[in-house]
Amino acid sequence: MILRPRLSKARGNHEQQRGQILVLFALGAVAAIAMVGLVLDGGDTFSQRRAEQNGADLAALAGANAYLNTYMATSNAAAATTAAIAAAQTSATVNGYTNLGSTSVDVTVSLLPHGATVQVDVTAAHQNSFASVMGMNTWNVSVTATAITGSIDTAVGAAPWIMDVGAFNPDGSPKYTASNPQAFGTSNSDYPVSPTDIAWTDFNGDNNVNSSEVVDIINGTNVVTATFGMGQYLGQHNNGFHNDVWGAVNTYDAGKDLPVPITGPGKPNCAPPSTSYQDGCFYGWAMFHIIGASGGSDKTITGYFSSDFRRQPMTVGECTPAEQAAGQCIGAIQSSPFGAYVVRLSN
Numbered sequence: 001m002i003l004r005p006r007l008s009k010a011r012g013n014h015e016q017q018r019g020q021i022l023v024l025f026a027l028g029a030v031a032a033i034a035m036v037g038l039v040l041d042g043g044d045t046f047s048q049r050r051a052e053q054n055g056a057d058l059a060a061l062a063g064a065n066a067y068l069n070t071y072m073a074t075s076n077a078a079a080a081t082t083a084a085i086a087a088a089q090t091s092a093t094v095n096g097y098t099n100l101g102s103t104s105v106d107v108t109v110s111l112l113p114h115g116a117t118v119q120v121d122v123t124a125a126h127q128n129s130f131a132s133v134m135g136m137n138t139w140n141v142s143v144t145a146t147a148i149t150g151s152i153d154t155a156v157g158a159a160p161w162i163m164d165v166g167a168f169n170p171d172g173s174p175k176y177t178a179s180n181p182q183a184f185g186t187s188n189s190d191y192p193v194s195p196t197d198i199a200w201t202d203f204n205g206d207n208n209v210n211s212s213e214v215v216d217i218i219n220g221t222n223v224v225t226a227t228f229g230m231g232q233y234l235g236q237h238n239n240g241f242h243n244d245v246w247g248a249v250n251t252y253d254a255g256k257d258l259p260v261p262i263t264g265p266g267k268p269n270c271a272p273p274s275t276s277y278q279d280g281c282f283y284g285w286a287m288f289h290i291i292g293a294s295g296g297s298d299k300t301i302t303g304y305f306s307s308d309f310r311r312q313p314m315t316v317g318e319c320t321p322a323e324q325a326a327g328q329c330i331g332a333i334q335s336s337p338f339g340a341y342v343v344r345l346s347n
Contacts, residue, residue, distance in 0.1 A: 044126070045126050045139070045141055048124070048126055048141050049141050049143060051096075052097065052122050052124060052141060052142075052143045053143045053145065054095070055091075055092055055095035055096065055097050055122060056092070056097075056120045056121070056122045056143050056144065056145035057145045057147075057345055058091050058092075058095060059088040059089070059091040059092040059095070059097075059105070059107070059120040059122075059145065060088060060118050060119065060120045060145040060146055060147035060345065061091075061147045061343065061345065062087045062088055062090070062091035063084040063085065063087050063088030063091070063107060063109070063118035063120065063147065064084065064116070064117075064118045064147035064148060064149040064343045064344075065087070065149070065343050066080075066083040066084045066086070066087035066088075067080045067081065067083065067084035067109065067115075067116050067118060067149050068080075068115075068149045068150065068343055069083075070082075070083035070084070077111055077116070080116070081109045081111070081116070084107070084109050084116065084118050085107045085109060088105075088107040088118055088120050089105060089107060092105045092120065092122065093105075097122050097124060102124065102125040102138070103122075103123065103124040103125070104121075104122070104123045104124075105120065105121070105122050106120070106121040106122075107119070107120050107121075108121075110287075110306060110307065111257065112148075112150060112287070112307070115148065115149045115150015116148070116149060116150060117146055117147065117148045117149075118146065118147050118148075118149070119144065119145070119146045120144070120145050120146075121142065121143070121144050122142070122143050122144075123140050123141070123142040123143075124140070124141055125138040125139070125140055125141075126138060126139055126140070126141050145345065146345070147343065147344065147345050148343075148344060148345075149343045158203075158258060158259045158260060158261060158285065158314065159218075159249075159253065159258040159259070159260045159288065159290075160200060160201055160202060160203070160214045160217040160218060161198045161199065161200050161201060161214075161260065161301070162191065162192060162198065162199050162200075162201050162234050162235065162260070162261045162262070162263045162280065163184065163192055163197075163198055163260050163261070163262055163263070163286075163288070164192035164193070164194060164195050164196075164197055164262070164263065164264065165262050165263065165264035165283050165284075165309070166194065166195035166264075167195040167196070167262075167305065168262070168286070168305075168308075168309040172308040172309040172310075172311075173308050173309075174286065174304070174305030174307075174308065174309070175195060176195075176196075176304045176305055177304050177305060177306075178289070178304050178306070180304070181291055181302060181303055181304040182196055182302070182303070182304065183196075183298075183300040183301070183302045184196050184197065184198050184300060184301050184302070184303070185197065185198070185298075185299055185300045186198050186199060186200075186299055190235040190236040190237065190280060191234075191235035191236070191263055191279045191280025192263060192279070192280075193279070198301065199235055199236055199280065200214050200236060200245060201214075201234045201235065201236065201261065202214060202217065202224065203224050203226045203234065203261075204224075204226070208236070208237045209236040209237070211243070211244045211245055212244070214245050214248075215244055215245055215248045218245070218248040218249060218252050218253065219248060219251075219252050220252075230282060230283070230284075230311075230313070231266075231281055231282060232281065232282045233266070233280055233281055233282075234261055234263055234280055234281070234282050235263065235279070235280025236280075243295060243299075246293045246294060246295035246296075246298075246299055246300075246301070247293070247295050249290065249293035249301055250292050250293040250294070250295075253290045253293070254290055254291065254292045254293065255290065255291075256289070256290055257287050257288065257289045257290075257306050258287070258288055258290065259285045259286070259287055259288070259314070260285060260286060260287075260288040261282055261285050261314060262282075262283050262284050262285055262286055262309055263279065263280045263281055263282055263283055264279065264281060264283045265279050265281070266279060266280070266281040282314070283309075283311065284309055284310050284311040284312055284314075285309075285310055285312065285314045286305050286307050286308065286309045286310060287305065287306045287307035288303055288304070288305055288306065289303050289304055289305075289306045290302075290303045291303045291304075
């Protein structure tokens with residue numbers, strides 16, 4: 001009889017534990033390699049983002065500079081906008097970012113009362129190395145840059161209604177943008193009493209607001225020239241829905257971007273003409289895009305804010321209908337009182 005050696009139970013357990021350790025080690029090694037890969041790819045992503053940001057900054061500045069030069073030569077906002085977009089795209093291409101394939105370069109020109117902003121959004125795929133082990137072959141890296149040009153201290157050709165400062169977030173960004181337009185109505189008060197309320201104004205807080213006067217301001221027949229700063233009362237004195245005004249807004253202002261005075265509570269810096277007025281005091285202004293207006297039982301202006309709130313003085317009435325139709329008011333670059341013009345990064 002041949003005797004065979006028998007493995008002890010202890011030795012069998014040892015072999016089993018060693019096998020488990022190898023499995024755990026292999027899993028741990030994969031996890032460690034993946035984490036190192038994410039760190040390395042993350043660092044390379046940061047480097048790519050910095051390069052993209054530099055390219056976007058230069059493209060935005062190139063676009064703003066082209067807008068300034070073209071407007072000064074042609075006095076035409078549309079031509080300046082076309083030139084700005086072309087210059088920004090060209091600059092991005094020179095710096096390695098072309099609107100092709102997995103890379104996108106989007107240029108948006110937004111007209112201001114005295115100039116324009118040029119926003120450049122760049123998105124490019126990052127080709128991963130180690131992270132591809134985890135199934136992430138690429139991820140997108142996106143940046144935004146905004147440059148501004150012109151003399152941007154006042155608003156020109158404003159809409160003859162006031163809106164509430166509560167329509168903006170504490171940082172000045174609007175609550176109602178192109179992604180969530182709002183129907184703004186009127187509570188028949190002398191001034192807005194909520195973020196979605198409006199009140200009519202003739203830009204003169206010392207007299208009653210007349211419907212025909214407001215209509216004439218909208219259609220350009222009545223050109224009011226006035227400059228006002230912080231704290232001036234702009235509300236009505238006679239409440240009133242002003243039924244005739246809504247149709248004029250829809251006829252003359254639908255599809256346009258106009259600066260709108262923004263008002264708020266009068267304390268501590270506003271002195272309304274009567275102690276009964278506790279609101280309706282000028283805080284600043286913002287650009288507002290009018291989609292349309294509806295009278296009758298609706299009495300609303302539908303639209304959204306196309307710019308942040310600006311705590312700045314405001315000038316109105318310097319734009320005739322002919323100039324507005326030619327694009328020579330919104331987007332216009334006025335002469336600077338300091339003999340200089342502005343081209344700078346704002347974001």
